[in-house]
Amino acid sequence: MTGNITGISGPTVSVALKGLRLYERVYVGNAMLTGEVVKIESDRAVVQVYENTHGLAPDEPVRATGMPLAVSLGPGLLSGIFDGLQRPLQRLREETCPFIKSGKEIYALDRSRQWRFHPLKKKGDDISPGEIIGYVNEGRFHHFITCGNDISGTLSWIADGEINIEAAAGALTDGKEIPLYHEWPVRVPRPYRKKIAPSRPLVTGQRVIDFLFPFTKGGTAIMPGGFGTGKTILEQSVAKFADVDIVVYVGCGERGNEMAEMIEEFEMLKDPWTGSKLMDRTVLVINTSNMPVAAREASIYTAVTMAEYYRDMGFHVLLLADSISRWAEALREISSSLEEMPGEEGYPTYLSSRLSGFIERAGVVETYSGKTGSLSMVLSVSPPGGDFTEPVTQSCLRTTGAFLMLDTSLAHRRHFPAINWFQSYSLYAGELSAHYKDKVSPEWEDVQKECRDILRKEENLREVVEIVGIEGIQDQDRLLLHTAEMIRSTFLCQNAYTDDAFSTLEKTLSAVKKILDFHKEAGERLKQGTPLNDIL
Ligand SMILES: Nc1ncnc2c1ncn2[C@@H]1O[C@H](COP(=O)(O)OP(=O)(O)OP(=O)(O)O)[C@@H](O)[C@H]1O
Ligand SMILES: [Mg+2]
Incomplete structure (x- = not known):
């Protein structure tokens, strides 16, 4: 089906073309720009064009595809x-060197590449919708090939060896082929x-x-x-x-x-x-x-x-x-x-x-x-x-x-x-704390609570300090401010440009525990009479 452009406004184009469906993919203009139908009125449809519309002119052709926007x-x-x-x-x-040109239709998947297909089913096996029939190795992954969610039947044959993505991996006795790749409309969630x-x-x-x-x-x-x-x-x-x-x-x-x-x-x-x-x-x-x-x-x-x-x-x-x-x-x-x-x-x-x-x-x-x-x-x-x-x-x-x-x-x-x-x-915090308690360390939840407490107390203390000054608060509180500062600057901060950018759960726990252990020990020493400055 072909029609033509009747008006253009930025990325949206009006077209005179009967029989279009909402969200159908169309090709617009001589340059064959990809677009999608977003509005249909009695005598015209409005198409949202996904590419630069510079240079597009009225009366240029518009071609319907009968398919929604899909990916391979x-x-x-x-x-x-x-x-x-x-x-x-x-x-x-x-x-399209040196600049990417509009309207260039190019396959997402390389059609010439050969993949070694490993069958997991054999001829004569019954296949239910969405079932895995084999795999190819994509890097370190087993890339499973499934039959479509809408087909089932008995396998009449199945590939075993090098194939490219346009070749079938197998077929059912009713003649339906199971391809190595398929198209899926992007706006439709895949079923499960x-x-x-x-x-x-x-x-x-x-x-x-x-x-x-x-x-x-x-x-x-x-x-x-x-x-x-x-x-x-x-x-x-x-x-x-x-x-x-x-x-x-x-x-x-x-x-x-x-x-x-x-x-x-x-x-x-x-x-x-x-x-x-x-x-x-x-x-x-x-x-x-x-x-x-x-x-x-x-x-x-x-x-x-x-x-x-x-x-x-x-x-x-x-x-x-x-x-x-x-x-x-x-x-x-x-x-x-x-x-x-x-x-x-x-x-x-x-x-x-x-x-x-x-x-x-x-x-x-x-x-x-x-x-x-x-x-x-x-x-x-x-x-x-x-x-x-x-x-x-x-x-x-x-x-x-x-x-x-x-x-x-x-x-x-x-x-x-x-x-x-x-x-x-x-x-998710509640549920995961229990998981971490099980899998990482039984102390996980307690340490987390202690850390949150210190940060909360710090917030309150800062308000007091603003009124009475740092000299006006007790040594135990000054120690708490010091610990909170350590939690913030060495534990919560993480420089993305150093080796510290990644922290395992074990490292995370031990880092915060070190700070909390210091806090406990310093608190004890304060009680025994050691001056805060000496401890710090
Ligand atoms: N984890 C980090 N470690 C060290 N520096 C950081 C970190 N996160 C951000 N920065 C610094 O902050 C700057 C801005 O970060 P980024 O570009 O991620 O901000 P943004 O929120 O994405 O900004 P915009 O709103 O402009 O997109 C970075 O260039 C970097 O210098
Ligand atoms: Mg940014």
Whole structure:
């Protein structure tokens, strides 16, 4: 089906083409730019174009595809660097050098690469929907190949040997082939058998998170913070050190040079849990501030669909997005060019439901193949002016389990990660403390409580000191201030540029215990009459 352009306004284009469906993918103009139908009226449809619309003119052709916006899922995604439409940036550049051209259709997965397929079933076996039939090795992972969730039957044959992704891995007696890769519409969550409550810890290597505001596998967390509070560094640190199998990182509307540095760094670094190259477990989706805004809206869906795909193989996957506010801004820009009724602060009225729909795709699931996989999310939020009452932060708060508030005044004092220990919370903390008590040390909960107590008492004491001065308080209290300062500066602070950037749970516990042991011993000596200055 072909129609033509009747009007253009920034990234949105009106087209005269009957028979289109909502969210159908279309190709726009002579340059064949990718777009998605976002509004249908009696005589026209409105298409959101994911690429730069410069030079587009009325009457140019528009071609329908009959398919929604989808991504390719198969071996070869790991260590990939994609744009918001899942086009591999490296190959895009090679093929359209020196500048990436709009409208270039390029496969996400390398079609020429051969994969050694290992069958786990044999001819004549019965296959149920979503069942695993074999695997290929993708780096250190067994990349499982499953039959679709909507097909079942008896295997008439199955491959055993080198095949490329366009070849079938097997077929059923009714003739249906099981391909090595498939397409999946990005806005449709991938199905699973059932959801399970998250209960296993996700260790981040960041002491303040693991000790005070822990994450779970399958859980969700947001990190809102004003300008320069360390959101990007913290997201990247979690991406480097988290004890998950696979990391999908979305650079969403932030600086390009930060992403370039990250790629360089990840190429050289090793995963601290397995020792293999960090990039081997990472998928990057990049839509930086200078890339088309509409594709930014799609980028988080592209990323979460790839993350769900690996979750379905039974892996623990972590999705990080920096920053979800830039995604919301893209949504706002598109909504206003559609002349929709604006809601709070100009965001569309459906901001909150869209965000929760996205965040709800996280969780621990039992997959159709009977495996347990998890998808966790850590999203940074950039509230304008550091105002946490704004709609994006508030909408995220409703659906996420952990809230790490990045504090501008801590960042000014170069206290990084600038996580405010009074305002932040983790709904997973209670359950995980019991887990850590079991698995790491029986003292875990007591030490944690003691540490929180000292920080709370310090807060109260500081108010007193402001009134009466440091000389006006007792030595025991001065000791407490000293200990609290040690907890803040040596335990809660963690420099991302040194060897201290990653801390194991054992190291975390022993670091805080050393400080608390000092506090206890110094307290005893004070009681025995040793002057505080001598002890310090
Ligand atoms: N853990 C850390 N260790 C050492 N320095 C840090 C750490 N976190 C942040 N910083 C310092 O703070 C600066 C700003 O951090 P970052 O770029 O992550 O902030 P941001 O919140 O992402 O900023 P923006 O709002 O501009 O995106 C960094 O360049 C770095 O110097
Ligand atoms: Mg940043």
